[in-house]
Amino acid sequence: MGRREEIIEAARSIMAEAGIEAMSVRNVAARAGIGASTLRYYFPSHQELLDAVASDAMIGILQDCRIHDQSLPADERLIECLAQFLPIREEQHASLETLLAAYASCFDHGKLVGNQHLRTVISQGTTQIIRWLTILQSEGQELRSGPETIAEALIIHLDGITLRMISMAPDFTHDDALTHLKVIVDAVLVTLNNNPESSTSEVCDG
Numbered sequence: 001m002g003r004r005e006e007i008i009e010a011a012r013s014i015m016a017e018a019g020i021e022a023m024s025v026r027n028v029a030a031r032a033g034i035g036a037s038t039l040r041y042y043f044p045s046h047q048e049l050l051d052a053v054a055s056d057a058m059i060g061i062l063q064d065c066r067i068h069d070q071s072l073p074a075d076e077r078l079i080e081c082l083a084q085f086l087p088i089r090e091e092q093h094a095s096l097e098t099l100l101a102a103y104a105s106c107f108d109h110g111k112l113v114g115n116q117h118l119r120t121v122i123s124q125g126t127t128q129i130i131r132w133l134t135i136l137q138s139e140g141q142e143l144r145s146g147p148e149t150i151a152e153a154l155i156i157h158l159d160g161i162t163l164r165m166i167s168m169a170p171d172f173t174h175d176d177a178l179t180h181l182k183v184i185v186d187a188v189l190v191t192l193n194n195n196p197e198s199s200t201s202e203v204c205d206g
Contacts, residue, residue: 003032003034003038003042004042004052006032007028007029007032007034007039007042007043007049008049008052008053008056009032010028010031010032011023011028011031011049011052011053012053012056013031014027014028014031015053015097015098019097020050020097020098020101023049023050023053023098024046025039025040025046025049028049047105048117050098050101050102050105051102051105051115051117051118052117053098054098054099054101054102054118054121055102055117055118055121062081062084062125062128063081063084063204064081064132065077065080065081065084065204066080066204067080067081067132067135067136068135070139074136074139074141074189075182075185075186075189077136078132078133078136078185078189079178079181079182079185080204081129081132081204082129082132082154082158082181082185083177083178083181083204084204085125085155085158085162086158086161086162086165086177086178086181087099087162087165096162096165096166099162100166102115102117102118103115103118105118106118122155125155126151126152126155127151129150129151129154129155130147130148130151133147133150133151134147136189141189141190142189142190143188143189143190144187144188144189144190145188150188153184153188154184154185154188157180157181157184158181161177161180161181164177164180165177
C-alpha cells in the first residue's frame with residue numbers, strides 16, 4: 001500500500017469511528033503516522049482528501065467478477081459487476097457520508113458549480129460499465145441501445161439507488177437495492193441468456 005492509499009485508509013477509519021467531522025487534516029495525518037505537511041503534499045486541500053475518500057467509496061477497485069463466465073446468464077453477470085458500485089456491505093456504510101460531502105461540494109454559496117474530481121470518478125465508472133457491456137455484446141448478447149448510452153443510464157440509476165439507500169435506511173435493504181438493480185438490467189438487455197441451473201446473483205468481492 002502506497003503512502004497515498006495509507007492516508008485514504010486512515011481517513012476512512014477515522015470517519016467510520018467518529019464521522020466526517022473528525023476527519024481533519026491533523027487527525028488523519030496522526031492516524032497515518034505522518035506530518036500534516038506530508039499529507040498536504042498528497043492532498044493540498046481538505047476537499048481533495050474528501051473527494052479521494054468519496055472516490056474510493058464510489059469506485060474503489062472494480063473487478064470483472066464473473067463477467068467472462070458464459071455458463072452464467074448475461075444479466076446475472078452484469079448485476080454482479082454493477083453491485084460493486086453500491087455500498088451494500090456494512091463496512092461501506094460510513095463511506096456514504098463522504099459521498100454526500102462530495103455531492104455537497106458541487107455547490108458554492110448556493111450556486112451549482114460542479115466537482116471536477118467527482119465528474120472524473122463518474123466517467124471512470126461509466127467507462128468500466130461500457131467495457132462490461134462490450135464483453136457481453138461480443139458474446140452475442142443484444143443490447144437495447146449502444147453500450148455508451150446504456151452505461152450512462154446505469155450510472156444514473158446506480159446513483160439513485162445509492163441515494164435511496166441513504167434516505168430510506170434502514171427500510172431500504174441490501175436486497176432491495178439488488179432487486180432494483182435487476183429491474184434496470186433486465187430493461188437494457190434484449191435477450192436474457194437465462195440458465196435455470198445458474199446460481200443466484202452474488203456480490204463480487206472487491
